[in-house]
Amino acid sequence: MFKLTGKHAVITGGGSGIGKAIATLFAQQGAVVHIIELNADAAQQAAQQITAAGNQAFAYSADVTNQQQIIDTFQSIGKIDILVNNAGIAHVGNVEKTAEADFERVYSVNVKGAYNCLFAAIPVMKANGGGVIVSMASIASSVGIADRFAYSMSKGAIHAMSMSIARDYLHDNIRSNSISPARVHTPFVDGFISKNYAGQEAEMFQKLSQSQPIGRMAKPEEVAGLALYLCSEEAGFITGCDYPIDGGFIKLNN
Template sequence: MSKLKDKVAIITGGGSGIGRAISELFAKEGAKVHILDLNAEVGQGVVTDILAAGGSAEIHGCNVSDQAEVAAIVSAIGRVDILVNNAGIAHVGNIEKCAEADFERVFNVNVKGAYNALHAVIPQMKQYGGGAILNLASIAAVVGIADRFAYSMSKGAIYAMSMSVARDYMADNIRSNSISPARVHTPFVDGFISKNYPGQEAEMFEKLSQSQPIGRMAKPEEIAKLALFLCSDDAAFITGNDYPIDGGFIKLNN
């Protein structure tokens, strides 16, 4: 298992859910994984598991919305071959139910956080001859999802930034793509349902599962496998693309 042998990978939000699955798979494939996560304790648990399995990983407690903090960590890491912008938060509500503080919180983590990582990593990639960038967008970037105004805004920005970086840095051997998952069953989803739909957990889980034509949510490991492909040399001819991994949500919901 060596698709990423000797590669250095930064994964934001790598302590849980999709980020954890990506961190574990990348380490299994030979990468030195650097997890940037606000919850350093949770991230350390992932690092411990990776080390126990024979992989290489390190945790950096980090608020991705703080540019100086991100820049200092990236500078200390040095060479970066792969960046996965995965850190993100959600918000339920249409524009009338989205307060300024809600909007700014989602923007600062999902959009500014990705910007901060890109801003810090791209000069490093240029210095060391190139790299692969993968940003976690969402089906919400391209279709209307009810009561997800701020979240949809943020994922649309992620999609646009991915394409812009792909266009601007081709000559520097930097590839940039995005993934747009539909709903993925993670601890975040379980907590999200419990918080927003108390007493209706089972009903809402089934409703959200069935919103994918395939009849279920994705597993984090399925997202990680697509991430691995796009960040490996197998995808050397792929840049400037978004990949829905959505159980048919975008095109088969009719």
């Protein structure tokens, strides 16, 4: 079950963390993986690790905020069966502590970046007879998270865009769903904690872990497993849905 044999899958931000876990698992399940990353070295290393295991992967250095770069990259790939909108950045601060430049940067990467990929991928998918899109939202798109104003804005937009795509392209055989993780333990999270909570790393890691009722952060591989299911033929009846993978955060934090 959950085979992607011969499918061409584009994963943005696929050079590390959740994106890398998705790229690795999709390749193991038979997909030809196309990793798009701003960090060319990270993309290349991830692709090399996948090919060293006997699977197929290609790396592309592209900026999701640059529409023409993304269009050109997607056209060079040619066939796209699956798109995973995973690239994103975070920001700490309420509205008063969110500078205009920070707000615009989060919007540019998280929202415009996903839009650019959708804009480029949809025509290719239509020409190929359909496809599947999974976009990475967040629990912040469903519940209020303290000091995450800009980030919450961006993930709410991801959720809404995912639903809109699902509705607009029903008759083009394109399915669109989103995944809303709670906190996932990745190198990104470690760097985020170090940057924003210097000197309190261990305490903050424990606090963030315990904020999930299940008592820990998710593993990138767990998110990848859900993405695999949603992109597989077994999920062919699923579109227009958001899937929390949150250790009980949304429903059980009471």
